[in-house]
Amino acid sequence: MADKKDLTIVCFSGDFDKVVAAFTMATGAAATNRKVTMFFTFWGLNVLKKKQGRAWLGQGLMAKTFNFLMGGRKTLPLSRLNFGGVSAGLMTGMMKKHNVATLPELIEAANALGIRLLACEMALHILELGREDLVDEVEDIVGVATFLNESENGHIIFV
């Protein structure tokens, strides 16, 4: 099994449905002995913020406003049919009803399976976020070149 391809997922979108898809693919790959790396950038960083709701992060007014509007892990919108934010909750209800892993469970599974969580240096810079704003599970803050090097031996999926 050691020769299976690695999987790198670029988690750019912070849409609830796409984040669930990203973690489902990531954990599925890790559970079948693939080395999996997830690289979070821009909207995707919302998943990694310590503050799971809306919060005024950053220094400048602009960054503060953007971070507030972008929100955190608990305010991820659905990419369609969002209905002002209730849909992610409804979807989680449907997932629970059918014993499908919810987003918090998927993130926990990702950690348990040793999936590496990387955050994008440049996006953090633009949004004025620092290491202290991110959950402890984030292994490193890296640039594009590093992420590409990590992905040499496998697939890259941009979500």
Place this chain on the structure above:
Amino acid sequence: MADKKDLTIVCFSGDFDKVVAAFTMATGAAATNRKVTMFFTFWGLNVLKKKQGRAWLGQGLMAKTFNFLMGGRKTLPLSRLNFGGVSAGLMTGMMKKHNVATLPELIEAANALGIRLLACEMALHILELGREDLVDEVEDIVGVATFLNESENGHIIFV
């Protein structure tokens, strides 16, 4: 030509324009001797539903409502400039005018070229859809691990 890379397309989005892009890449790849697999999940399942318009599929009220709102192959929205659903029709008109294959023609071509259509087990589960709700052309219902194994020797494109 036998050594060309396989192509797996994850059809996550049910946006009309992205579905057209997915089938264009898929048929183009198959026509040039690549083994092509399309894996449909979440919004992408709308393309595979037997009911091509809006329909109350599933058992529970929540699933029924979601499936109704998600619609089918004939109600796919444009990812932008949708204008309440008329744009997909306008776009189809422009494709016909220029003798470019329309979506139904692309799907037919995909079948003729032997492209495998797979549906995502977990997404069907959440949306309370069964094999009987999907068109006959669907070859199998599989999980993430199977889809990843099928993709080992090629590219994965997430649309």
Place this chain on the structure above:
Amino acid sequence: MADKKDLTIVCFSGDFDKVVAAFTMATGAAATNRKVTMFFTFWGLNVLKKKQGRAWLGQGLMAKTFNFLMGGRKTLPLSRLNFGGVSAGLMTGMMKKHNVATLPELIEAANALGIRLLACEMALHILELGREDLVDEVEDIVGVATFLNESENGHIIFV
């Protein structure tokens, strides 16, 4: 370094944030000695239009209207929190503040690094755009089969 994988980016989306991500990955890959190709299709073509604002391009009324609404490089919307178009400007301000390359600078860098810019034949056809409507930096207008052949030895990222 010669054995690093090539990178092909399919720039389908014309969202400002995704285009910035596409060019950031492209220039980062090229700067670390990868052969990089960018294939622009549908909304992504807005980046390559000579007219950087809204313009009535194409022959028929439908194409003219679509092109006008799609806009150009200077009217790319943010994929979320667009606020009627002001957000791309705000984002550019935040990028400048932190000395991060802005979109025009990234495009210039892409040219300087020898990244190949290809435009999708079929999408141009549907939108009734010709070579004369695109910036000089576009190297060629190609179909899906050509783009796939160019991508054989590397990653494909669909943005």
